[in-house]
Amino acid sequence: MDRERITKDGRKLKMSLQETKLWESLSEPRGPLASIQLSARESLKSRGMPAASEETWRLTDFQLLESILHLPLSSSASESNCSSVFDMPSPPTEGFRLMLSPGSEPLGLESLPKGFNLLNSEELKEVLGKALEHCGSNEDWSVGLNNSCVDNVLALRVEGIDLPSLELVISGKDGEFSATRVILLVEKNTHLNFLQVLLGAFNSAHSHLIEIHLAENASLNHEWLAFGGGKSSFLSHIAVEQQPKSDYSFTSIQKGWLFSRFEPCLVQVNGQASTKFRGLQIADSNEQIATNSTIRFDGPEGDLDQLHKGIAAGTSHSIFNGCIEVPQPAQRTSAAQLSRNLLLSNRSRVDTKPELKIVADDVRCTHGATVTELQEEQLFYMRSRGIEQIAAANLLLRGYCQEIISSLPMSFDRWKVLEHVLEGLRG
Amino acid sequence: MINSNSELILEISDLHAQVEGQKILNGVDLQIRSGEIHALMGRNGSGKSTLSKVLAGHPAYKVTNGKVLYRGEDLLGFEPEERARLGLFLGFQYPVEIPGVSNIEFLRVSTNSRRKQLGEEELDIFSFEDFVDSRLKLVQMNPSFLERSVNEGFSGGEKKRNEILQMALLEPILSILDETDSGLDIDALRIVAGGVNQLTNQDNATLLITHYQRLLDEIKPDFVHVMSSGRILRTGGSELARELEDSGYEWIENELPKTGES
Ligand SMILES: Nc1ncnc2c1ncn2[C@@H]1O[C@H](COP(=O)(O)OP(=O)(O)OP(=O)(O)O)[C@@H](O)[C@H]1O
Numbered sequence: 001m002d003r004e005r006i007t008k009d010g011r012k013l014k015m016s017l018q019e020t021k022l023w024e025s026l027s028e029p030r031g032p033l034a035s036i037q038l039s040a041r042e043s044l045k046s047r048g049m050p051a052a053s054e055e056t057w058r059l060t061d062f063q064l065l066e067s068i069l070h071l072p073l074s075s076s077a078s079e080s081n082c083s084s085v086f087d088m089p090s091p092p093t094e095g096f097r098l099m100l101s102p103g104s105e106p107l108g109l110e111s112l113p114k115g116f117n118l119l120n121s122e123e124l125k126e127v128l129g130k131a132l133e134h135c136g137s138n139e140d141w142s143v144g145l146n147n148s149c150v151d152n153v154l155a156l157r158v159e160g161i162d163l164p165s166l167e168l169v170i171s172g173k174d175g176e177f178s179a180t181r182v183i184l185l186v187e188k189n190t191h192l193n194f195l196q197v198l199l200g201a202f203n204s205a206h207s208h209l210i211e212i213h214l215a216e217n218a219s220l221n222h223e224w225l226a227f228g229g230g231k232s233s234f235l236s237h238i239a240v241e242q243q244p245k246s247d248y249s250f251t252s253i254q255k256g257w258l259f260s261r262f263e264p265c266l267v268q269v270n271g272q273a274s275t276k277f278r279g280l281q282i283a284d285s286n287e288q289i290a291t292n293s294t295i296r297f298d299g300p301e302g303d304l305d306q307l308h309k310g311i312a313a314g315t316s317h318s319i320f321n322g323c324i325e326v327p328q329p330a331q332r333t334s335a336a337q338l339s340r341n342l343l344l345s346n347r348s349r350v351d352t353k354p355e356l357k358i359v360a361d362d363v364r365c366t367h368g369a370t371v372t373e374l375q376e377e378q379l380f381y382m383r384s385r386g387i388e389q390i391a392a393a394n395l396l397l398r399g400y401c402q403e404i405i406s407s408l409p410m411s412f413d414r415w416k417v418l419e420h421v422l423e424g425l426r427g
Numbered sequence: 428m429i430n431s432n433s434e435l436i437l438e439i440s441d442l443h444a445q446v447e448g449q450k451i452l453n454g455v456d457l458q459i460r461s462g463e464i465h466a467l468m469g470r471n472g473s474g475k476s477t478l479s480k481v482l483a484g485h486p487a488y489k490v491t492n493g494k495v496l497y498r499g500e501d502l503l504g505f506e507p508e509e510r511a512r513l514g515l516f517l518g519f520q521y522p523v524e525i526p527g528v529s530n531i532e533f534l535r536v537s538t539n540s541r542r543k544q545l546g547e548e549e550l551d552i553f554s555f556e557d558f559v560d561s562r563l564k565l566v567q568m569n570p571s572f573l574e575r576s577v578n579e580g581f582s583g584g585e586k587k588r589n590e591i592l593q594m595a596l597l598e599p600i601l602s603i604l605d606e607t608d609s610g611l612d613i614d615a616l617r618i619v620a621g622g623v624n625q626l627t628n629q630d631n632a633t634l635l636i637t638h639y640q641r642l643l644d645e646i647k648p649d650f651v652h653v654m655s656s657g658r659i660l661r662t663g664g665s666e667l668a669r670e671l672e673d674s675g676y677e678w679i680e681n682e683l684p685k686t687g688e689s
């Protein structure tokens with residue numbers, strides 16, 4: 001493979017060693033996604049690596065990004081050496097668990113409960129990439145990377161009432177770069193509780209892509225726990241398509257990744273739906289954790305309530321870019337976005353950029369961002385009541401995280417979210 | 428009740444302190460014995476809250492001269508949390524809001540830190556609920572405030588009641604109540620004052636910072652001090668407060684400084 005390429009606009013680009021390595025390590029396209037793999041590889045090659053000149057990649061630590069590509073791509077044959085950092089709790093009593101390991105069939109599929117069905121290849125063809133297309137994220141580099149590498153997709157259709165909750169556990173593999181892809185269709189009048197747990201493994205890199213379709217009147221409570229460990233990295237992209245009268249509540253936690261980039265994208269295709277985003281990301285030591293969320297209203301009377309919190313400790317870097325698009329048809333949209341950030345050390349860094357792109361005129365949209373430190377007056381108040389400095393800082397941190405963690409009904413207790421979030425954090 | 432043989436709880440001598448490079452306290456002298464109630468009055472900005480913060484150990488306030496003995500020990504050598512455990516309590520003029528931290532959890536952790544110091548058994552969630560219930564009655568506070576975040580969204584008066592609730596839980600030896608009366612309606616003032624009166628006894632002492640005679644009608648002080656420009660300018664009995672109510676501060680400030688013994 002040559003180390004140069006011609007981009008679409010005719011520029012000549014040099015390929016980095018890492019990138020070359022990636023392309024060399026990819027196996028021949030195969031399986032149901034072969035054609036997608038092929039075209040994704042082509043366009044990714046001509047696009048080249050993300051660059052600081054691209055707005056959403058501007059603050060990226062490219063060394064960390066490239067080091068992901070340094071790892072060999074995991075193949076289906078490789079032994080799964082899953083994350084051992086976590087003691088996996090037993091599955092939810094009112095639900096069931098699927099384990100997704102890169103390159104192999106998901107575990108637990110043999111006995112899907114009533115209401116849960118795998119898509120056949122015809123159905124898959126129809127929906128594959130549709131949410132991405134609606135979200136306009138087909139050309140995103142992270143999506144292209146996933147498309148180039150992943151050779152299997154877990155595609156589920158969910159329909160019915162009183163369904164058991166679904167817990168999907170995905171683990172990276174130590175010393176490997178792996179990719180997984182999921183499609184979830186939540187049909188009319190269906191309510192689902194869905195927990196995704198994404199675990200890193202010491203020196204793993206993982207790319208995850210999920211497309212979600214919410215039909216009319218569907219409602220989905222989506223919990224997302226992404227816990228890395230060691231030097232693990234994580235690139236993830238969510239594309240959600242919401243039909244009118246659907247209800248989507250998404251709560252995400254990211255912690256413990258040397259490098260993590262998280263791209264939730266959502267579109268209310270005809271407005272009139274309700275969306276709630278709650279996010280907490282914690283960056284410590286020399287980590288870089290980023291969230292780039294994009295939410296668009298393509299119809300009237302949509303509703304969004306978004307709160308994103310970041311904590312930066314050590315020499316870490318926490319990034320939030322949140323874009324809300326309210327084009328002309330999205331009259332009477334009501335959207336609120338708030339980014340709140342906490343700096344725990346004077347060597348850590350926070351960048352936050354909430355952004356509203358409003359064209360419609362009759363809307364109620366608010367946004368804001370704060371970056372603060374632990375409040376000295378609050379600490380003193382607690383100390384003056386006999387509470388040790390460290391314990392006081394811990395109570396404050398817990399209070400700070402609680403606001404997000406309290407919207408994790410499925411995972412809060414079982415996955416000991418609060419403990420994991422606070423572990424190792426020092427105010 | 429004055430008894431010159433009772434234990435000297437607080438002994439402040441020639442205390443100078445500054446905040447952000449600005450001198451606020453300029454030689455405060457004050458002695459408080461157990462069983463005594465002292466009132467500290469003075470114009471806005473005279474340094475009353477600063478004195479209370481210095482005594483409680485606020486890190487932003489630097490002591491530049493003088494010393495403070497608390498029951499014979501060097502108070503300034505202790506961290507704020509140690510002072511609290513040793514029985515010093517500051518009821519804040521402006522209690523801070525702490526979103527996300529539940530009031531009952533906060534009260535339990537602080538109560539246990541004091542109890543540990545006293546060699547008493549720490550209270551688990553259930554036994555603490557019983558304990559706090561009995562103390563709530565003292566300030567006639569609605570239990571629903573326990574479930575909320577510390578002071579968050581509390582009205583001015585509710586915050587002050589929460590302060591006295593904390594005083595009741597911590598059973599301090601020296602309570603400094605910084606304008607606990609301001610923001611209280613007439614009934615609430617009587618309730619809070621009644622609570623404070625029930626908590627005071629021969630083994631503890633109280634320093635009331637206030638602007639108003641109304642509080643001192645409810646809690647009778649043994650001594651009244653007037654602070655001006657970071658010093659105690661005059662000390663007298665409860666009649667001094669009434670004179671201030673009638674004539675303001677000017678006449679004292681125009682006299683030669685005369686600091687009384689307590
Ligand atoms: N953190 C601070 N930074 C700057 N100045 C301060 C600070 N704290 C107090 N001061 C100043 O010190 C002076 C004394 O303030 P202090 O709060 O002690 O007054 P006070 O006697 O309690 O007044 P009030 O009756 O209004 O409560 C004031 O001029 C105030 O502005």
Ligand SMILES: [Mg+2]
Binds near residue numbers: 477520606
């Ligand atoms: Mg004051």
